[in-house]
Amino acid sequence: MGDADLLEVLAEEGEKVNKHIDYSFQMSEQSLSSRETSFLINEETMFQKNQQSKDSIFFRDGIRQIDFVLSYVDDIKKDAELKAERRKEFEKNLRKTGLELEIEDKRDSEDGRTYFVKIHAPWEVLVTYAEVLGIKMPIKESDIPRPKHTPISYVLGPVRLPLSVKYPRPEYFTAQFSRHRQELFLIEDQATFFPSSSRNRIVYYILSRCPFGIEDGKKRFGIERLLNSNTYSSAYPLHDGQYWKPSEPPNPTNERYTLHQNWARFSYFYKEQPLDLIKNYYGEKIGIYFVFLGFYTEMLFFAAVVGLACFIYGLLSMEHNTSSTEICDPEIGGQMIMCPLCDQVCDYWRLNSTCLASKFSHLFDNESTVFFAIFMGIWVTLFLEFWKQRQARLEYEWDLVDFEEEQQQLQLRPEFEAMCKHRKLNAVTKEMEPYMPLYTRIPWYCLSGATVTLWMSLVVTSMVAVIVYRLSVFATFASFMESDASLKQVKSFLTPQITTSLTGSCLNFIVILILNFFYEKISAWITKMEIPRTYQEYESSLTLKMFLFQFVNFYSSCFYVAFFKGKFVGYPGKYTYLFNEWRSEECDPGGCLIELTTQLTIIMTGKQIFGNIKEAIYPLALNWWRRRKARTNSEKLYSRWEQDHDLESFGPLGLFYEYLETVTQFGFVTLFVASFPLAPLLALINNIVEIRVDAWKLTTQYRRTVASKAHSIGVWQDILYGMAVLSVATNAFIVAFTSDIIPRLVYYYAYSTNATQPMTGYVNNSLSVFLIADFPNHTAPSEKRDFITCRYRDYRYPPDDENKYFHNMQFWHVLAAKMTFIIVMEHVVFLVKFLLAWMIPDVPKDVVERIKREKLMTIKILHDFELNKLKENLGINSNEFAKHVMIEENKAQLAKSTI
Incomplete structure (x- = not known):
């Protein structure tokens, strides 16, 4: 594929993403009036303390889960009106994308000054943006067994976590989510199909791209810009509940509590x-x-x-x-x-x-x-x-x-x-x-x-x-x-x-x-x-x-x-x-x-x-x-x-x-x-x-x-x-x-004279002799001593030698040994490094096999799903159906051969 073809494909993919987003805008605008009306009614109703638990992660109706929260405080500075207008436009556009908002008045907050904007992503928004983001979701429980423990693993029993904590969910074969193929995915409950991490990721994706107005002739968008300008003071997804106690119904399982009990202690x-x-x-x-x-x-x-x-x-x-x-x-x-x-x-x-x-x-x-x-x-x-x-x-x-x-x-x-x-x-x-x-x-x-x-x-x-x-x-x-x-x-x-x-x-x-x-x-x-x-x-x-x-x-x-x-x-x-x-x-x-x-x-x-x-x-x-x-x-x-x-x-x-x-x-x-x-x-x-x-x-x-x-x-x-x-x-x-x-090694092998204890005399050998009378006046100690020489750490000729204070032959032997050691050690270690890097594959063999197995099963599941869907569309025309089956099976075989 040439560069021009590649750019064309990428452009088509970008167009698909834009169409998905446009679809969500059009879809949300059609049902905006009813949702917006109900929202305004809820907003006017003052929140009563006895209507909701303090650990609730739902809207006031107790049904819609809070996926994200924005907060802001009243600003009395000169740009207060501009910030209020930005918030109004931003929240209006969020509703147009299909998100549902509920605002908590500052009078109901503990500090008496903070507003909270609670955000919920309904099903139609989740499925649209899950496809846009290419989120993979389960289509069938995996038949590939988890890696078995080796015999030594039983010795490590005390360090193991319970299987329900280590593997909180079964393994599945997955595929990129498609809202047109919802029947393919294992959707038991729409409220829990998308995990909370995927939900807050989707909502943040929308928040980071939602416009809030046009300023200086430029379109302004994104929650990060609003946070930087203090239009909102914070934006965050909610924890599941308290970390020191499990959640109470109707709240979902408190994974935060599980993490604290099994990880953070x-x-x-x-x-x-x-x-x-x-x-x-x-x-x-x-x-x-x-x-x-x-x-x-x-x-x-x-x-x-x-x-x-x-x-x-x-x-x-x-x-x-x-x-x-x-x-x-x-x-x-x-x-x-x-x-x-x-x-x-x-x-x-x-x-x-x-x-x-x-x-x-x-x-x-x-x-x-x-x-x-x-x-x-x-x-x-x-x-x-x-x-x-x-x-x-x-x-x-x-x-x-x-x-x-x-x-x-x-x-x-x-x-x-x-x-x-x-x-x-x-x-x-x-x-x-x-x-x-x-x-x-x-x-x-x-x-x-x-x-x-x-x-x-x-x-x-x-x-x-x-x-x-x-x-x-x-x-x-x-x-x-x-x-x-x-x-x-x-x-x-x-x-x-x-x-x-x-x-x-x-x-x-x-x-x-x-x-x-x-x-x-x-x-x-x-x-x-x-x-x-x-x-x-x-x-x-x-x-x-x-x-x-x-x-x-x-x-x-x-x-x-x-x-x-x-x-x-x-x-x-x-x-x-x-x-x-x-x-x-x-x-x-x-x-x-x-x-x-x-x-x-x-x-x-x-x-x-x-x-x-x-x-x-x-x-x-x-x-x-x-x-x-x-x-x-x-x-x-x-x-x-x-x-x-x-x-x-x-x-x-x-x-x-x-x-x-x-x-x-x-x-x-x-x-x-x-x-x-x-x-x-x-x-x-x-x-x-x-x-x-x-x-x-x-x-x-x-x-x-x-x-x-x-x-x-x-x-x-x-x-x-x-x-x-x-x-x-x-x-x-x-x-x-x-x-x-x-x-020490040079002395041991080349200069030692004691056969029974080769290292004897090493200290004396490693210290050179200096004549005190040779000290310059500005460096000699002020107090006079009765000895005539002192020792220092080096390999030099003594003062009575014709090469007085020059490096002796042992110095050069030691230096040569040091350089030889560096060269030998580096070559040995680098040789072993390259051999190990060559011998150890980047991807383990069992992982390669598992990847191939999962790709094959995913193609097979998609193939069967499309055939069944095709059969439903074609009805009783068996000849036509057989023809399509042959085409699809050829495609599946081709895909299998590429794997």
């Missing part, structure tokens, strides 16, 4: 999630987020077990580690005088003062570090490949195989239309649409790019400021902690390096939170200024900005410690200086890995604790304050719509921030995990809590969200793939240049 932290119920209640877009979070948490369990095993290995081998034993030995480490760590005010110190720090460093810097780095490179591949399979299975189970992007996600943003002064013919719909030339956007793109660059530069600047802080206070810590005890044989954990690292990490975390708070506001404003055309473009642009900033903000300090700190220090007498004033930071004699571990632990743990507390307390406090302000007329009925009105709104970007938080955590778990094997365990614990916190706030503290479809996690999957590839390189470099494992 913290005592159920070990239970699986009722994913189908979440999807049915909140829609596929929110449902797939919790599927992803749950799957990611399950995969973290395996990484956490291996990481914990590596940590236990380090714990058990800590006392037998030759390096820390030599450092702690008074006769070895106690006799090694180390060169000062800063100029003039810092004194010499003995190596055994870092005894406890060296032991603690061995917990994370040991032989298992290499194994764990390689394991995590393979784990992240398995995670992403198995997630693709889980996503494919989900597409089948949730009827998303033939999913196309929802039209509401592709609709024009009101802000875009308001700013557009040009119009252009849409090649698909053949209609004139708002159009913004590229030259009008370039200034905003430049401003956006400059702003993002400025803020990322600000992050780097703040990191440098923290480095300067550590350098400037280091001398103070050193003077307190080393003045008299530095040359005594002491064993202290709080060395100047560790102390400044702890305080610097805490300060850096505080700076990160502050910058992140302001940047969220700036990035949202900048994205709006770019005037994206659709909501999808808006979210993609915001995602890119936020991720780039979060990446720099949260990871820059870790990258500095891992790859820059201690790498360009120089040597005594010829140190490198920051801004020609502060001497570059040095690593502990055991390496910088322990400082990277400290930095990672503080930032990762602090972010997770702060995030969970914020997510729990923020909506709780706002809702408490809102309810307190609203309860001014306690004698009034505190109705279902008022209760939901006083809840916090989840917002269109609520899910965006949840994904951002999860992806940021994924970066901590993968990018620097070689330095901290317990990172997956911390992430696992956090995610177990996170799932319940998110579930609790959605079911108890937030209004119900409008159901929307999604078949994947979108652009976040590409970000995860990018981070997975980067993590292989970062972990290889951490093991090679930040960890001390490679120098």
Whole structure:
């Protein structure tokens, strides 16, 4: 099919949608008078408190279910008349589409000032727009059995949910709904045929396209524009009922209560999630987020077990580690005088003062570090490949195989239309649409790019400021902690390096939170200024900005410690200086890995604790304050719509921030995990809590969200793939240049002279000798000592060699070993990654078979339905009927062969 043919087909499909909408307008106008008259009668009748339960989700007649609620307050400002006119026109047009409205007067509300417009979608509206939106509905109960539990599943019995909760509805063969084929679908009761999530999705679709007038010569439409102008204060679908008790008749089953009992309670932290119920209640877009979070948490369990095993290995081998034993030995480490760590005010110190720090460093810097780095490179591949399979299975189970992007996600943003002064013919719909030339956007793109660059530069600047802080206070810590005890044989954990690292990490975390708070506001404003055309473009642009900033903000300090700190220090007498004033930071004699571990632990743990507390307390406090302000007329009925009105709104970007938080955590778990094997365990614990916190706030503290479809996690999957590839390189470099494992292996195999204990003498071998007399006057300690040399961490010739202070041959051997390790590790891990990606199919075989079976059965059911309908139309003309049967069977066979 050529491009012209494709455009023609798309144009025809667009015309069909317009005809459906025109039909609903014509159909509603024919019956408008009677409905509008009854509505006006109801509106004049004052609502009596004893006529309805406060948890009712029906109109006053107790029959028509409330599908959506709009609220507004009297506005005494100068544009009050304009807003009232907009509301009047908007509600008039809503009735023309066939929707039924019922208004609650402000005198019946608890705060005495809020009007509520309740909306009900009757059957004829639902069937019309279900066809427009291509909603799939059941045509026959599926004969494909659900996947059976494996033998190991019985061991997991305590984590399983009851089948009635896990699978709230039977599985069906489905087809796109058609109002002309209603007899084909399993319609037992028109009131319950469309689930509440589909009903609110249909109503929101109408609300987002309903016009409310012509202003400045342009047609204005959409509830979002009215919300932005405060014409309406809120728009939301209702929850099923209270979350702490089941519904009472005639209200339908309270799925909110079921979700709270089986999902949102913290005592159920070990239970699986009722994913189908979440999807049915909140829609596929929110449902797939919790599927992803749950799957990611399950995969973290395996990484956490291996990481914990590596940590236990380090714990058990800590006392037998030759390096820390030599450092702690008074006769070895106690006799090694180390060169000062800063100029003039810092004194010499003995190596055994870092005894406890060296032991603690061995917990994370040991032989298992290499194994764990390689394991995590393979784990992240398995995670992403198995997630693709889980996503494919989900597409089948949730009827998303033939999913196309929802039209509401592709609709024009009101802000875009308001700013557009040009119009252009849409090649698909053949209609004139708002159009913004590229030259009008370039200034905003430049401003956006400059702003993002400025803020990322600000992050780097703040990191440098923290480095300067550590350098400037280091001398103070050193003077307190080393003045008299530095040359005594002491064993202290709080060395100047560790102390400044702890305080610097805490300060850096505080700076990160502050910058992140302001940047969220700036990035949202900048994205709006770019005037994206659709909501999808808006979210993609915001995602890119936020991720780039979060990446720099949260990871820059870790990258500095891992790859820059201690790498360009120089040597005594010829140190490198920051801004020609502060001497570059040095690593502990055991390496910088322990400082990277400290930095990672503080930032990762602090972010997770702060995030969970914020997510729990923020909506709780706002809702408490809102309810307190609203309860001014306690004698009034505190109705279902008022209760939901006083809840916090989840917002269109609520899910965006949840994904951002999860992806940021994924970066901590993968990018620097070689330095901290317990990172997956911390992430696992956090995610177990996170799932319940998110579930609790959605079911108890937030209004119900409008159901929307999604078949994947979108652009976040590409970000995860990018981070997975980067993590292989970062972990290889951490093991090679930040960890001390490679120098130890080089010494073990090439320089050790002790056959029985090959690591004996490694500490002495890794420290070079410097002649104190060679110190420049402005760097030497003010107090004179009776020893003539000091030691420092490097591989350089001693002062009595002709190549004095130049790098010796061992330095080049170690460097070559490090580069070789990086190349070998990356190639091995990438080879395994590619093999796994090739071996693991994106779509499981059983899912492919199920999809084929369902397509075949759907075609057969449609084929039989059309034949029976044809038979009824043709009557007794058997010859003609046989002819049509043959044609239809040929079509069915052709369809079967294509499957």
